[in-house]
Amino acid sequence: MRLSRSFLPTLKENPAEAQITSHRLMLRAGMIRQTSAGIYAWLPAGLRVLENIANIVREEQDAAGAQEVLMPTMQSAELWKRSGRYDDYGPEMLRIRDRHERDMLFGPTNEEMITDIFGQVVKSYKELPQVLYQIQWKFRDEVRPRFGVMRGREFYMKDGYSFDLDTASAVDTYRRMMLAYLRTFQRLGVRAIPMRADTGPIGGELSHEFLILAPTGESGVFFDSALEDQDWLAENVDINDRASLEQFFTRMTSFYAATDEMHDTAAWAEVPAARQREGRGIEVGHIFNFGRKYTQSMDIAVSGPDGAPLYPEMGSYGIGVSRLVAAIIEASHDENGIIWPESVAPFKAVIINLKNGDAQCDALCEQLYAAASRAVLYDDRAERAGAKFADADLMGHPWQLIVGPRGAKEGKVEVKNRRTGERTEETLEGALALIA
Ligand SMILES: Nc1ncnc2c1ncn2[C@@H]1O[C@H](COS(=O)(=O)NC(=O)[C@@H](N)CS)[C@@H](O)[C@H]1O
Numbered sequence: 324m325r326l327s328r329s330f331l332p333t334l335k336e337n338p339a340e341a342q343i344t345s346h347r348l349m350l351r352a353g354m355i356r357q358t359s360a361g362i363y364a365w366l367p368a369g370l371r372v373l374e375n376i377a378n379i380v381r382e383e384q385d386a387a388g389a390q391e392v393l394m395p396t397m398q399s400a401e402l403w404k405r406s407g408r409y410d411d412y413g414p415e416m417l418r419i420r421d422r423h424e425r426d427m428l429f430g431p432t433n434e435e436m437i438t439d440i441f442g443q444v445v446k447s448y449k450e451l452p453q454v455l456y457q458i459q460w461k462f463r464d465e466v467r468p469r470f471g472v473m474r475g476r477e478f479y480m481k482d483g484y485s486f487d488l489d490t491a492s493a494v495d496t497y498r499r500m501m502l503a504y505l506r507t508f509q510r511l512g513v514r515a516i517p518m519r520a521d522t523g524p525i526g527g528e529l530s531h532e533f534l535i536l537a538p539t540g541e542s543g544v545f546f547d548s549a550l551e552d553q554d555w556l557a558e559n560v561d562i563n564d565r566a567s568l569e570q571f572f573t574r575m576t577s578f579y580a581a582t583d584e585m586h587d588t589a590a591w592a593e594v595p596a597a598r599q600r601e602g603r604g605i606e607v608g609h610i611f612n613f614g615r616k617y618t619q620s621m622d623i624a625v626s627g628p629d630g631a632p633l634y635p636e637m638g639s640y641g642i643g644v645s646r647l648v649a650a651i652i653e654a655s656h657d658e659n660g661i662i663w664p665e666s667v668a669p670f671k672a673v674i675i676n677l678k679n680g681d682a683q684c685d686a687l688c689e690q691l692y693a694a695a696s697r698a699v700l701y702d703d704r705a706e707r708a709g710a711k712f713a714d715a716d717l718m719g720h721p722w723q724l725i726v727g728p729r730g731a732k733e734g735k736v737e738v739k740n741r742r743t744g745e746r747t748e749e750t751l752e753g754a755l756a757l758i759a
Pocket residue numbers: 431432433434463465472473474475476478479480481482483484525606607608609639640641642643644645646
């Protein structure tokens with residue numbers, strides 16, 4: 324993408340309404356624009372990050388054996404009356420009347436809908452387990468939407484739902500999802516700490532939430548720093564073997580981690596002082612195991628091994644995909660702007676032409692741009708160098724390929740790594756190899 328012709332409205336000043344870093348930087352880096360309270364339009368750079376996150380979430384869900392579906396955002400109230408949640412859910416639910424005066428709603432979550440669809444399809448216990456997920460927009464009419472997309476009213480969520488034969492299988496599924504979540508967040512370039520959590524309006528008794536450490540986090544957290552040193556991608560687990568899943572889960576939960584609501588001072592005292600960490604966390608995922616709450620209340624049964632009706636055991640598994648864009652920035656920025664992990668960056672690199680109009684600079688930049696992938700931005704604007712460097716640091720591209728008249732004479736490119744600040748002199752091939 325050529326910056327001179329792209330829809331990337333960067334801002335020099337901090338917008339007054341933005342109170343936290345990620346909100347300020349997402350507006351200044353031209354990633355989003357607010358359309359109404361808690362509701363945002365995603366501009367090209369922001370949408371690229373959103374889809375990069377969604378794709379990594381999708382890959383790890385698929386690897387864990389889940390199957391992707393896509394359910395409507397519009398739901399009938401009838402479904403929620405069957406589960407008894409229509410009245411309980413409260414003012415967060417946006418209720419709508421269609422032209423035939425039918426009660427509808429903009430879905431805040433999809434337990435009822437997925438259970439209803441599951442019940443139409445699955446008739447025998449032999450077809451269990453089923454784990455279905457979607458990545459879809461939700462609406463929750465938050466009384467005080469704030470911090471930009473961190474606490475929005477319309478937001479993008481991966482929500483997964485599992486159906487198992489019995490409690491033991493449901494626990495296996497829960498543990499399989501736990502590992503998939505830890506792998507997902509690690510691949511997103513952040514450290515999300517899994518913590519036991521309460522279950523709130525979703526229900527059930529087994530629940531964990533995943534928090535990214537950041538000073539602006541809404542939850543107080545206490546955890547053993549050993550959790551930060553784990554490499555979950557190297558964790559050797561046979562996800563189809565109960566004993567292997569149990570071994571992983573036992574080890575993972577042996578490290579202390581709790582939000583302030585669940586903090587247990589006696590257990591905390593057991594953690595070696597050098598490994599005790601306190602801080603604030605942003606909830607980017609939440610998983611629940613809630614048994615037969617929805618299959619029973621909605622009377623969705625399959626024929627069991629003895630032919631009698633069997634109510635499957637369920638769990639639900641959420642990841643805040645749009646919230647993650649902001650949470651990653653909170654965890655990865657400096658005074659000059661965003662520092663994107665390579666896995667989610669909107670652009671892998673930016674080509675910075677220090678002297679538009681200089682034949683050799685223009686030629687070398689065009690060569691770089693022609694050879695690079697779709698994920699490379701070319702700052703071809705007739706701006707002075709300082710403004711180009713400031714925008715490159717603000718937008719947070721992992722790599723800056725800087726082309727000046729001196730270097731261009733020898734076909735050389737100065738490459739700067741945004742995270743480390745390290746600069747090296749590379750040939751054209753060398754620079755392309757770094758950003759491949
Ligand atoms: N108002 C919001 N704005 C942005 N993200 C949100 C908002 N509310 C929740 N989320 C994100 O969505 C994730 C899942 O939401 S949840 O309520 O915990 N869980 C569910 O809705 C389950 N039905 C998941 S299948 C949260 O962990 C959080 O990261």
